[in-house]
Amino acid sequence: MLTLTCPYCGLQADETELHGGGEAHLTRFGPDSSDDEFEAYLFLRQNPRGVHAERWRHVYGCGKWFHALRDTTTLQVFGTYPAQTLTPPADLLKAAGVEPAA
Amino acid sequence: MPDLLETPETTVTDLPPGGMILLRGSLADAAFAEVLTGCGISVPGTRQIVPCTVGQVGWMSPDELLVFCEATASADLALRLDAALSGQHALVLRVDDMRARFRIAGPGARVALAKLCPVDMARIAPAELRRTRLAQIPAAFWTENGADFDLVCFRSVAGYARNVLTRAARHTQGIVLP
Numbered sequence: 651m652l653t654l655t656c657p658y659c660g661l662q663a664d665e666t667e668l669h670g671g672g673e674a675h676l677t678r679f680g681p682d683s684s685d686d687e688f689e690a691y692l693f694l695r696q697n698p699r700g701v702h703a704e705r706w707r708h709v710y711g712c713g714k715w716f717h718a719l720r721d722t723t724t725l726q727v728f729g730t731y732p733a734q735t736l737t738p739p740a741d742l743l744k745a746a747g748v749e750p751a752a
Numbered sequence: 753m754p755d756l757l758e759t760p761e762t763t764v765t766d767l768p769p770g771g772m773i774l775l776r777g778s779l780a781d782a783a784f785a786e787v788l789t790g791c792g793i794s795v796p797g798t799r800q801i802v803p804c805t806v807g808q809v810g811w812m813s814p815d816e817l818l819v820f821c822e823a824t825a826s827a828d829l830a831l832r833l834d835a836a837l838s839g840q841h842a843l844v845l846r847v848d849d850m851r852a853r854f855r856i857a858g859p860g861a862r863v864a865l866a867k868l869c870p871v872d873m874a875r876i877a878p879a880e881l882r883r884t885r886l887a888q889i890p891a892a893f894w895t896e897n898g899a900d901f902d903l904v905c906f907r908s909v910a911g912y913a914r915n916v917l918t919r920a921a922r923h924t925q926g927i928v929l930p
C-alpha cells in the first residue's frame with residue numbers, strides 16, 4: 651500500500667485517495683518546437699526502475715496536485731513536495747542517494 | 753428472531769443540508785481573511801471546522817472554505833460576501849443544493865466510517881473536517897461531540913452514500929479500531 655503525505659493537508663493519504671499524474675518536471679514543448687521535441691514531450695517517459703519523481707493529485711481530499719519522490723522498485727517514499735517546484739528538493743535527492751543535476 | 757449481530761443503535765439519518773457557501777481565495781492572504789472576519793466568518797486552520805457567527809466554517813483546501821449557515825441566511829450572506837470581496841481575487845458561490853448531509857450516530861459510528869474510508873478513524877478528533885473517499889465517492893465528515901458524525905457528499909450520489917452508510921452501520925458490534 652502506497653501512502654503519501656499531501657504537502658497541503660499534511661495528511662498521510664492512502665493511495666486510493668490519490669490520483670497518479672505520471673512523471674514530474676517535464677518541460678512543455680509547444681507550437682514553436684520541433685516535431686522530435688513535441689513527440690518526446692507528449693509520449694517519451696523515463697519509466698525508471700528506481701528513483702522517480704512523480705505528480706500526484708489528492709483527488710478525494712483537498713484536490714491539489716503535488717510531487718513525490720519515490721523508488722519504483724522498493725516503493726520507498728523519500729518525500730513529497732509542493733507542485734510549485736521545478737526540480738526535486740536537494741534533501742530528498744540526498745535521501746534517495748541521487749546527485750542533484752547541476 | 754432477532755439477528756444478534758445487528759446493532760440498531762447506530763443510525764444513519766438524512767439531515768436538511770442547510771445553507772452552504774463555497775469561498776475561494778488565498779487563505780494566507782491577510783486582506784482576504786480580514787473581509788471574511790468582517791462578515792462573521794473566521795478562517796480555520798488546516799483541516800479544521802470551527803464555529804463562527806453565521807454557523808460553521810470548514811477548511812477544504814489552501815484556497816477553499818465551506819461555510820455552513822442557516823438555509824434562510826445563505827442568499828443574503830453570499831451577496832454580502834460577494835460585495836465585500838469585490839476587487840479581490842476570490843469566488844463566492846451559494847451551493848445550498850449541491851450537497852446532501854447525513855448524521856451517523858451511535859456507538860458504531862466510527863467503525864461504520866472506518867469500513868468505508870481510508871481514514872485512521874480512532875484518531876479523528878472534534879473540530880477536524882476530513883475530506884476523503886467514502887467507498888467510491890468523495891465525502892467530508894466531522895464530529896462535534898467525538899461520537900456522532902456529520903457527513904456531506906454531492907447530492908447526485910446521496911442515494912449511494914445512504915446505502916453504503918446504512919449497510920456499514922448495521923454490523924459494528926465487537927469491532928475494535930486499531
Ligand SMILES: [Zn+2]
Pocket residue numbers: 656657658659660661708711712713714
Ligand atoms: Zn491534500
